[in-house]
Amino acid sequence: MDRLESLRVFCQVVELNSFSRAAEQLELSNASITNHIASLERHFGVRLLNRTTRKLSLTDDGHRCYQRAQRLLGDMIELEDTLQGSRATPQGVLRIDVPTVISRIYLAPALSRFTARYPDLTLRVNVSDRMVDMVEGRGDVWMRIGELKDSSMVARRVYQTKNICCAAPDFLRRHGIPATPQDLTRFQCLSFIHPSTGQNVPWTFSKGKQQIEWTPQTSISINHAESLIHAASSGAGIVQLLSLSLNPAIRSGLLTPVLTDWSTAGPPVSVLYHHSHQLSAKIRVFVDFVTELFAEIDLAD
Known part of the structure; x- marks a missing residue:
């Protein structure tokens, strides 16, 4: 049996923590996966995996084998890429x-x-x-x-995401622009409900040595970021979310950032x-x- 292929199978079993998932990933039968592992154990004369009906774990020898096999397989892939030109044409x-x-x-x-x-x-x-x-x-x-x-x-x-406060341009024209986080108490704000806790996520602000955490008292809270952005874009209030979600609405002009000098890293x-x-x-x-x-x-x- 090809020992390099057996090492590849072994690494897949370890990374997926399952014989059956490795068989599915590699498009092999469960019996073939078992044979590859048994072949390696016979060749090295050691047990590589502890197997029960519920648990799969590496032995000390298995851990050493896995670490070396990773490097060996990586070197082989690099060699194949270099000689076959697959760097230019991944397949x-x-x-x-x-x-x-x-x-x-x-x-x-x-x-x-x-x-x-x-x-x-x-x-x-x-x-x-x-x-x-x-x-x-x-x-x-x-x-x-x-x-x-x-x-x-x-x-x-x-x-690197940022926590950004935004509102619709029309909302800011009608209600003004907050200059500090403390000013937000005078504005309608929109809260994001954390999907795990069911609680409104606090807003965070940072400027120099000043660190502020504040949870808006709001009449609108939504557990879906995209819906919250739509609400803010329609003029419902100021929202704080990650730049990852807000970027398209900001670039299109639907939302305008405020308190940008108080933004915190997300x-x-x-x-x-x-x-x-x-x-x-x-x-x-x-x-x-x-x-x-x-x-x-x-x-x-």
Whole structure:
């Protein structure tokens, strides 16, 4: 049995934490996956995985094997890219997992540019706001909003969001423009309801050493950011949301930022992939494309 292929199967089992999910990802039978792992264990003379009906975990030898196998597979991908010229022509299926707001506003409108550059790639994009452990899902590359805790992934930050206050131009003409966060008590404000807690999300402000957190007393609270933006654009009041969601309405003139000198940093946007995939041509070109895409946003801000 091809030991390099067996190592690739082993890494996939570890990263997906499942024999059956690895079989699905690699389009192999469960029996074939089992045979690959058994072949490696016979060859090395050690047990690589602890397996029960409910749990799968690496042994100490398995952990060492996984670390070395990642580097070995990465070197092989780099060698293949160099000799076969696949850096210029990435091929195959690229599975992407992305939050709704990023897909709708940024990624989906740009996919035609990406596929025009790389016509030999087939994209399978999963759009979801269900934040599951990335090893549980099928995918090659993930985009995430927020601070990252999973050290087993390679991550590149591509965008730093901001918390921005905005209102419709007509609303500001009729009611005036707040000069400080304290002025907001005189204005109708719109609140975002946190989907997990059911509570209105506090607004944050920062200027120099001054840090302010304030929760508006409002007659309108909505748990859907896009609906909240539509309400603000219609003149219902001032809203504070992430620049990630607000950028299109600001650029189109539907909303005007206020209190810009009090804006605070929001969560970052990152693109992630497994260590063993870091030199893959299809991963590399997608990560570079996303970095370029969000750099364009920064230039427009």
